[in-house]
Amino acid sequence: SYELTQPPSVSVSPGQTASIACSGDKLGGKYVCWYQQKPGQSPVLVIYQNTKRPSGIPERFSGSNSGNTVTLTISGTQAMDEADYYCQAWDSNILVFGGGTKLTVL
């Protein structure tokens, strides 16, 4: 079965740039989404089709897709961005999530 791999944790200082990677076989040829989940809350879509932001998502959230790795970048990270982040893609009509990355804003 298809797998997406994320680092378990990433730490960033307030105001700095956080990058969360997601890798998978031939991922560059797929559309990837990113979801943010804060403790006790439902996930929220923050990036879709690799680079697009839904309305209401701050411009500091951006995405990129290159080769077998996609990256969620948060510029000027704020304390409110501390959350779990999940990448997601489709493979053979099955939706797959990455294992999730806990972003800590120190």
Added chain:
Amino acid sequence: EVQLVESGGGLVQPGGSLKLSCAASGFTFSGSAMHWVRQASGKGLEWVGRIRSEVDSYATAYVASVRGRFTISRDDGKNTAYLQMNSLKTEDTAVYYCIYGEYVLDYWGQGTLVTVSS
């Protein structure tokens, strides 16, 4: 405003059955695919499956771990999606979320907790 309200969760014994409901409002339910995603306590997200709209013949797809045990259905007249869960196992214990979206999980409900335990 999009609203998705899950219900039907609870405690069930291993081998038992449970049916979850997802009441939707604020968007054209009949034209939308609906998904179920689950999350065990302290764990990551796992897609359970989805049902497409009538235009796409109500096609369903499931993750391997639930295929043959779980069934997703919908009633467009009631703006409601369902998840019928049979032959439940302890590893099915999780919060189950209902989501609307075709290839992107646009809006998520608040989830309902299913506990499979004797």
